[in-house]
Amino acid sequence: MTLLIIIIILALIFDFINGFHDAANSVATVVSTKVLTPRQAVLWAAFFNFVALFIAKYLIGQFGIADTVAKTVEPEFITSHVVIAGLIAAIAWNLITWWFGIPSSSSHTLIGGFAGAGIAGYGFESVHLGTVGVIIIFIFIAPLIGIVGGNIITLITLHLARKIKPGKADKWFKRLQLVSSAMLSIGHGLNDSQKVMGIIAVALIAASKADPNIHEFFYMTDINKDMHIWVPVACFTAIAVGTMAGGFKIMKTMGNKITKITPLEGFCSQVAGATTLFITEKLHVPVSTTHVITGSIIGVGSVKRLAAVRWGVTKDLLLAWIITIPISAVMAGIIYWILGFFI
Incomplete structure (x- = not known):
């Protein structure tokens, strides 16, 4: 019970x-276009x-992404040691990348940590390769969807707004950015909160199998059938409170370092990002909101000209995305080995 707590x-x-x-993902463009203050x-x-x-609870009626994350490690290999090691590694890598202002993926950090701990304990057979394979594929597909979506939405918006005076258009799109940032924040909540729900759920299921007499609060x-309401409430609350704590280091990178953003472009990038997140939520695929919004910003910036995108920054981001899963997996493996001496 102590380990479960x-x-x-x-x-x-x-x-x-x-x-x-990840707070910067949904608000960076709103701040960079001065629609809202950072706070x-x-x-x-x-x-x-x-x-x-x-x-998720009352309209969609299920937590599909949580279910996908729960399947990262095969059920028979899920132990308290595996889950704890994966979480510690994910927390550590998230803090490291936050400190240096690198917009890496919290989602892939968690997946990498969970899988790495399972491999360290029981070998590669402990990992559900189909699930992990889909998640890895979407490291590349999700930002591509964002790029294409950002490009198309910008072209359509520019066409619709072509007869509006620039000053008036800026006022309109600043207001519309409030709507688009809300959509993106909903997509972020749907996607990222469910990943931790999946981790808590597998821990509860493993504990219930080990002790059928466990308190009903944890059983x-x-x-999909008996998810306790306190699990999603706790997870969505934690991510909301964390968002209020801000993420201003990463906000600088996401706001203007990739490409200079206008209110119209901010609106288009957020709509493209939100749409991508809604699509992947429907597919039950956990993706990185960081990857998605970065791809959307690139897609919007490339409408002006490819040179408008600061490709040097983009290459650094891509490198961070690629190394996140293997680094967090290795860290989790080392932590799993260390925990063996104490637990």
């Missing part, structure tokens, strides 16, 4: 860190991150 606490700490690590923007994002709970046998 530790897992739940670590999972919510990760969720909180995920919130302030107003993170409060706006936090509110809609939490609103996503009610959309769970199936992620």
Whole structure:
């Protein structure tokens, strides 16, 4: 029971860190176009991150991404050691990348940590290769969807707004950015909060199998049939509170370092990013909101001309994306080995 409590606490700490690590994803363009101040923007994002709970629970009616994350490691190999090691590694890598202002993926950090701990304990047979393979493929597909979507939405928007005076258009699109950033924050909440839900759920299922007499507050046998309401409430709350803590280091990178953003372009990039997140949520594929919004910003910037995108920054981001899963996996393996001496 003690280890289960530790897992739940670590999972919510990760969720909180995920919130302030990824807060910039949904508010960077709103801040860079001066629609909202940084503090107003993170409060706006936090509110809609939490609103996503009610959309998932009562409109969608399921937590499909949580189920996918839970399948990263085969059920028979899920132990407290594996989950704890994966969470500690994910927290550590998130803090490292936050400190240096690198917009890496919290999602892939968690997946890499969980899988790496499983491999360290039981070998590659412990990992569900189909699930991990799809997640890895979407490292490249998700930003591509964002790029194409950002490009198409910008071209359509420019066509529709071609007769509007620039000053008037800026006022309109600044207001519309409030809507688009809310959409993106909902997408972020739907996507990222469910990943931690999946981790907590597998820990509860493993604990219930080990002790059928466990307290009913923790007893769970199936992620789709008997998910306790406190799990999503805790996860969505943690990510919302984390978002309120802000992520201003990464906000600078996401706001203007990739390409200079106007209100129209900010609106288009957020709509493209939100649409991509809604599509992947429908597919039950956990993707990186960082990857998605970066791709959307690139797609929007490339409409002006390819030279408008600062490709040097983009290459650095791509490198961070590629190394996140293997680094977090190796870190989790080392932590799993260390934990063996103490637990």
